[in-house]
Amino acid sequence: MRNQPRIIEPFLFSIFFAACTSNQNNSTIERNKELVLTMNKEVWNKGNLAAIDELFSPSFVQYFLPDSSELKGLNALREGVREHREAFPDWKENIKYIVAEDDLVVIQFESSGTNLGSWLGNPPTGRKVHINEFSILRVEDGKIVEQWLLPDIFNLNRQLGFDNR
Numbered sequence: 001m002r003n004q005p006r007i008i009e010p011f012l013f014s015i016f017f018a019a020c021t022s023n024q025n026n027s028t029i030e031r032n033k034e035l036v037l038t039m040n041k042e043v044w045n046k047g048n049l050a051a052i053d054e055l056f057s058p059s060f061v062q063y064f065l066p067d068s069s070e071l072k073g074l075n076a077l078r079e080g081v082r083e084h085r086e087a088f089p090d091w092k093e094n095i096k097y098i099v100a101e102d103d104l105v106v107i108q109f110e111s112s113g114t115n116l117g118s119w120l121g122n123p124p125t126g127r128k129v130h131i132n133e134f135s136i137l138r139v140e141d142g143k144i145v146e147q148w149l150l151p152d153i154f155n156l157n158r159q160l161g162f163d164n165r
Contacts, residue, residue, distance in 0.1 A: 002100045006062065016081075024067045025102075026154055029101070029102075029130040030100075031101050031142070032103065032104055032105050032139040033098055033100045035055060035105075035139060035142065035143075035144065036105045036107060036137055037052070037097065037098070038051075038055060038138075039055045039056075039144060040093055040095055040107070040109070041063065042055070043055065043081055044092075044093045045083070045091070045092050045093060047081065047082075047091075048051060048084040049078050049081060049082065052074055052077055052081070053074060053141065054070045054075055054115070055144055056077060056143055057140060057141070057143040057144065057145040058073070058074055058146075059073075059145060060072070060073060060074060060136075060143075060144060060145055060146070060147075061145070061146050061147075061149045062080075062146075062148075062149060063146070063147070063148045063149065064149055065148060065149060065153065066150065066153045068136065073132055084099075085117040086117040087115060087116070087118060087124070088113030088115055088116070088117070088119075088129075089113070089114070089117070090112075090113050090114050090116075091111065091112070092111065092112055092113065093109045093110070093111045093124070093133070094109055094111075094112075095107050096108050096109055096110060101136050103139050103140060104136060104137070105137045105138075106134070106135070106136050106137075107134070107135050107137070108132070108133070108134050108143060109132075109133050109134075109135070110130065110131070110132055111129075111130070111131050111132075111133055111151070111164065112128065112129060112130045112131075113128070113129060114126065114127070114128045114129075115127050115128075115129065115160055116141075119160065120162075122160070125159055125160050125161055127159060127161065128158060129156055129159040130157050130159070131151060131152040131159075132151075132152050133149065133151040133152065134149075134150045135147055135148065135149050135150070136148040
């Protein structure tokens with residue numbers, strides 16, 4: 001009987017360890033999702049540029065999939081958000097789906113805003129737009145380090161009356 005606990009102890013330890021690892025992984029995934037939700041709310045919906053330093057890594061890179069361009073660093077991100085919010089001061093992004101696994105968070109969201117400022121060299125149209133977007137974000141050490149962004153630029157330009165050729 002004395003040997004039985006020694007056989008059971010490693011088994012119980014492995015179950016305990018697996019449960020702790022799973023809980024740690026689940027809590028990290030939930031923190032990553034919360035980080036992305038906060039980023040969406042503060043940066044894009046409120047235009048809070050100061051939040052960028054808290055939410056994004058200094059080595060942040062955004063890959064803009066429609067034209068394969070890249071945006072690197074926090075200053076470039078701040079400038080991009082500022083320009084976007086000047087063109088669409090009432091811009092709102094409504095997350096419809098959020099899925100996370102390991103260090104990745106994927107969101108599908110609907111965006112809307114009224115074009116009241118210059119956009120991509122075009123004068124303001126005053127038109128309200130609605131588009132769908134997808135984004136994959138990678139989180140490292142509690143900050144967003146990469147983003148792959150796929151907005152429906154074709155539909156955005158069509159709604160604004162711009163030529164899509």
